[in-house]
Amino acid sequence: MRFTSTPRGARLARRLTSHRLNEWGHPYTSPANETVTLITAELTANAVRHGHVPGRDFRLRLAATGRLLRVEVTDTRAERLPVTAAPYPDEESGRGLLLVDALADDWGVTPRPAAPGKTVWAEVRLPVAVDTP
Template sequence: MNGTNRPPESAAQRPAHVGEFVMCFTSSPRGARLARRLVSHRLDAWGHSYTSRVNETLTAIAAELTANAVRHGHVPGRCFHLRLTEAAAPERVLRVEVTDTRCEALPRPVSAPDGEHGRGLLLVAALARDWGTVALPAGSGKTVWAEVSAGVRTH
């Protein structure tokens, strides 16, 4: 069920996290590159080595979502926010969320891979076990999120 528009999870609905990383970045190509690098570093610190499938997959997804936030969600003087979590459930689920302050249209992948825009979301849809968008209250922006399974927790 990729590309769903789910309402934001309430605090009671959110699973407990074994890891959480939250940071604000400048809405620029440099900010997007830094966000991508920090996602990879944080995943490595959480036990997902740089060369692991999970690290490479989630880093690629984060790169696409942060680039989109800069390219399509940029509002002068405003940052984008990134949140990376690993759920403490029997199945290890990593989730990346990128929030920007532009809310005109929620992103959708193009239907044809040769379209001018939207191919990056096709990549996100192919790599993620699930992904979607959420409009923030009062037209204050949007969050695009994606989840990747890292297998069953062994400890």
């Protein structure tokens, strides 16, 4: 799905992720839902803050294959690659990808094949989904 490259767009992408996971059998308060929603929040916030190009949206893709869930966030700014160096202790930002690194089973960055930009992706192994009423 496409979202405007604004804080509102990032918030809507995060909410969509949580709703989709709930539909897929991972309730809102489950560790799986909370973990993947947090990863999505960090990746979409980075797309808005560091990958923003005026007039261009970012894309969110959620794909589940068996128990593996992949979150992909694509923006149109290729020259700003994610940095995972730890910030100074008194800095107020710069820890998002450290969280992604700690929570995801794997993550990385790939260039967009046919357009400028990049996709930052993260994969999480989910527990077996539970049936929701």
